Amino acid sequence: MQVFVRDNNVDQALRALKKKLQREGVFREMKARSAYEKPSEKRAREKSEAVRRARKQARKQAQREGLLPAPKKKTLARGRPSH
Structure with missing residues (x-):
């Protein structure tokens, strides 16, 4: 890097x-x-990460197909500093 x-x-x-x-x-x-991470904990974590990725992918696909509304854009208020 x-x-x-x-x-x-x-x-x-x-x-x-x-x-x-x-x-x-x-x-x-x-x-x-x-x-140290126990093998059973590692399997559970990897499975939950895979479920999260699959849900995110399905949500993105549904948005592309028009089944779900697109996420709202974040707008900054004028004259107010963003945190």
Whole structure:
């Protein structure tokens, strides 16, 4: 993984690196490897993750086919800072 530092802006490069690591799932894997996970717990977790992915995929497909309304766009209120 590689992040370039532009104009000696290390803070911006660190934010970019953290975002890339988050997207790749490095932090989640580090947390998972920090403690032993019983095989039965691992199977249950993987099954629940698969169910979640399947539901998300079915929801996206239904939205594409017009069976479900598309998700609402988030709009920022004017003059108010976003958190």
